[in-house]
Amino acid sequence: xxxxxxxxxxxxxxxxxxxxxxxxxxxxxxxxxxxxxxxxxxxxxxxxxxxxxxxxxxxxxxxxxxxxxxxxxxxxxxxxxxxxxxxxxxxxxxxxxxxxxxxxxxxxxxxxxxxxxxxxxxxxxxxxxxxxxxxxxxxxxxxxxxxxxxxxxxxxxxxxxxxxxxxxxxxxxxxxxxx
Numbered sequence: 001x002x003x004x005x006x007x008x009x010x011x012x013x014x015x016x017x018x019x020x021x022x023x024x025x026x027x028x029x030x031x032x033x034x035x036x037x038x039x040x041x042x043x044x045x046x047x048x049x050x051x052x053x054x055x056x057x058x059x060x061x062x063x064x065x066x067x068x069x070x071x072x073x074x075x076x077x078x079x080x081x082x083x084x085x086x087x088x089x090x091x092x093x094x095x096x097x098x099x100x101x102x103x104x105x106x107x108x109x110x111x112x113x114x115x116x117x118x119x120x121x122x123x124x125x126x127x128x129x130x131x132x133x134x135x136x137x138x139x140x141x142x143x144x145x146x147x148x149x150x151x152x153x154x155x156x157x158x159x160x161x162x163x164x165x166x167x168x169x170x171x172x173x174x175x176x177x178x179x
Contacts (some may be wrong), residue, residue, distance in 0.1 A: 033073055034073075040134065087138035
């Protein structure tokens with residue numbers, strides 16, 4: 001049995017669209033920019049272990065473990081660098097796997113043109129690190145004991161929408177904000 005099937009017994013979350021204007025049945029994909037599909041694909045497949053399919057001349061789709069995909073669009077020098085708050089999360093099976101991924105990110109930084117590898121930390125309930133890829137996209141490699149998606153939604157709202165964001169907490173994590 002694959003790790004995905006072991007951890008995720010039921011991968012479907014019924015859409016809560018009773019009171020919404022749009023009635024989607026699934027969130028299917030996201031997008032990210034890249035300088036070169038050829039160089040990025042090498043990083044996605046060889047380093048991150050993503051499945052890639054080039055479905056259009058300017059784009060390819062990538063996925064891992066679920067039927068949700070990211071469209072990588074080649075835009076050349078028009079790439080818009082992202083902030084670490086805009087990142088893609090990838091779960092691994094243990095803290096040791098996070099440490100090994102971090103070690104390999106540092107070891108293969110030049111080979112895959114990884115721009116930054118931040119330290120491993122324990123924050124927001126996960127053991128993880130962030131890295132910035134060759135296209136200025138950020139990735140979080142994390143271990144969470146369980147399946148974070150289920151827990152986040154099962155726990156429900158923990159704060160009122162009237163509570164303000166604590167921007168100081170972001171600054172403590174060395175995350176730049178516009179405020």
